Amino acid sequence: MPLLPTPDTRHVDFDKIYEPSEDSYLLLDTLSSDSETKFLHDRFPAQTASPVVLEVGTGSGVVLSFLTTNSTAIFGHDSILTLGIDVSMPANLATRETVSRNNPRGFYLDSLTGNLTTPLRDGSVDMLVFNPPYVPTAELPILPGEEDEDTGRELDLLALTYAGGPDGMVTTDRLLDMLERVLSEDRGVAYVLLCAQNKPEAVAERLRLGGYGEKGVRWKVEKVGTSGKKAGWEVLGIWRIWR
Amino acid sequence: MKILTSNYITCAVKACKSSTLSFPLHFQDAELVQEEVDFNAEFIVGILPRIEWDALIVTAAELGFTNLPAQKPEPTEEAPLGEQVLKDLHKLLLETQVTEGKLVCGNCQHIYNIHQGIANFLLPNHLV
Numbered sequence: 571m572p573l574l575p576t577p578d579t580r581h582v583d584f585d586k587i588y589e590p591s592e593d594s595y596l597l598l599d600t601l602s603s604d605s606e607t608k609f610l611h612d613r614f615p616a617q618t619a620s621p622v623v624l625e626v627g628t629g630s631g632v633v634l635s636f637l638t639t640n641s642t643a644i645f646g647h648d649s650i651l652t653l654g655i656d657v658s659m660p661a662n663l664a665t666r667e668t669v670s671r672n673n674p675r676g677f678y679l680d681s682l683t684g685n686l687t688t689p690l691r692d693g694s695v696d697m698l699v700f701n702p703p704y705v706p707t708a709e710l711p712i713l714p715g716e717e718d719e720d721t722g723r724e725l726d727l728l729a730l731t732y733a734g735g736p737d738g739m740v741t742t743d744r745l746l747d748m749l750e751r752v753l754s755e756d757r758g759v760a761y762v763l764l765c766a767q768n769k770p771e772a773v774a775e776r777l778r779l780g781g782y783g784e785k786g787v788r789w790k791v792e793k794v795g796t797s798g799k800k801a802g803w804e805v806l807g808i809w810r811i812w813r
Numbered sequence: 814m815k816i817l818t819s820n821y822i823t824c825a826v827k828a829c830k831s832s833t834l835s836f837p838l839h840f841q842d843a844e845l846v847q848e849e850v851d852f853n854a855e856f857i858v859g860i861l862p863r864i865e866w867d868a869l870i871v872t873a874a875e876l877g878f879t880n881l882p883a884q885k886p887e888p889t890e891e892a893p894l895g896e897q898v899l900k901d902l903h904k905l906l907l908e909t910q911v912t913e914g915k916l917v918c919g920n921c922q923h924i925y926n927i928h929q930g931i932a933n934f935l936l937p938n939h940l941v
């Protein structure tokens with residue numbers, strides 16, 4: 571696969587919004603790799619119903635824009651529908667702008683403000699992408715609307731982009747619990763980024779054994795992209811999760 | 814927010830997911846704007862299988878679009894969709910946007926606000 575263009579995000583204000591970083595670029599590289607474009611072409615053949623692609627936590631919109639602009643190369647399907655969700659309104663405005671500035675070819679539906687996949691109808695998503703807040707921290711920051719004068723907890727949008735609570739897994743665990751509902755039964759697939767401190771092998775095993783959600787779905791799980799080797803340790807990995 | 818999007822969303826309150834009243838959400842005080850999108854007949858045909866038709870009819874009627882067929886069209890090679898139906902769908906699903914307004918759950922009556930075209934589904938603490 572020839573190198574696909576990286577979306578231009580120069581218009582985004584990175585004081586409040588996550589700046590595209592090594593993790594973002596690892597997602598772009600992985601989703602456009604030979605193995606994943608093959609997987610996605612096979613899963614979403616050109617003559618079948620348009621896949622609905624949801625990115626959770628879009629930030630600047632760099633990943634969703636990449637998928638929307640390069641939909642034909644990545645999916646072999648011209649008419650994908652893309653949808654973004656983030657807890658941060660500034661991130662949602664930025665995402666909309668990023669998509670429209672980068673020659674979208676797939677059809678960008680909208681950005682929504684919300685917590686993970688809570689506003690989505692069951693079975694409505696064919697492909698989900700999540701670069702979560704994955705850094706281990708003592709606790710999770712509050713979400714917009716949870717500000718509390720009594721405890722003095724204030725909203726910190728930048729902390730929400732990286733702080734993942736114990737093991738860096740609090741938000742990601744919640745998302746993994748939701749997969750069984752939001753992903754379509756026949757074609758659903760998710761790509762989730764995990765870092766070494768998230769104990770990714772244990773997370774993958776729990777997914778395989780049906781340890782997430784309420785229905786005990788036994789997912790297929792495979793690591794399909796890695797980066798940032800430190801003393802032999804891979805720091806970041808992209809995991810493909812599907813039925 | 815585009816009308817097609819409303820076909821994929823529902824109330825964010827967990828207890829509402831099992832209620833048929835929570836989908837589709839109902840637009841209120843919607844300010845509509847039309848934004849031109851290149852017409853592509855194949856594209857409309859491709860998204861038809863991904864549409865919950867009964868919900869779309871409800872949403873369309875609430876916004877004043879009453880010319881959709883009552884049953885979901887099932888185009889075949891011998892009987893493709895007529896140009897007019899395709900154009901009506903194109904206009905409603907892809908070109909019509911709600912810039913300001915509300916979405917209301919028919920089960921719990923919770924109101925989700927739409928500002929600058931972006932709907933907010935974050936819940937107050939007591940509903941999470």
Ligand SMILES: C[S@@+](CC[C@H](N)C(=O)[O-])C[C@H]1O[C@@H](n2cnc3c(N)ncnc32)[C@H](O)[C@@H]1O
Pocket residue numbers: 588589590591593594597626627628629630631632633655656657658661684685686701702703704730731732741
């Ligand atoms: C590591 S950043 C990734 C940003 C962008 N996707 C990228 O790859 O550059 C994580 C994003 O998730 C968002 N986020 C954090 N918690 C969330 C939640 N509960 N629901 C939705 N989005 C969330 C943050 O606002 C932030 O934009």
Ligand SMILES: [Zn+2]
Pocket residue numbers: 824825826829835918919920921922923
């Ligand atoms: Zn409700």
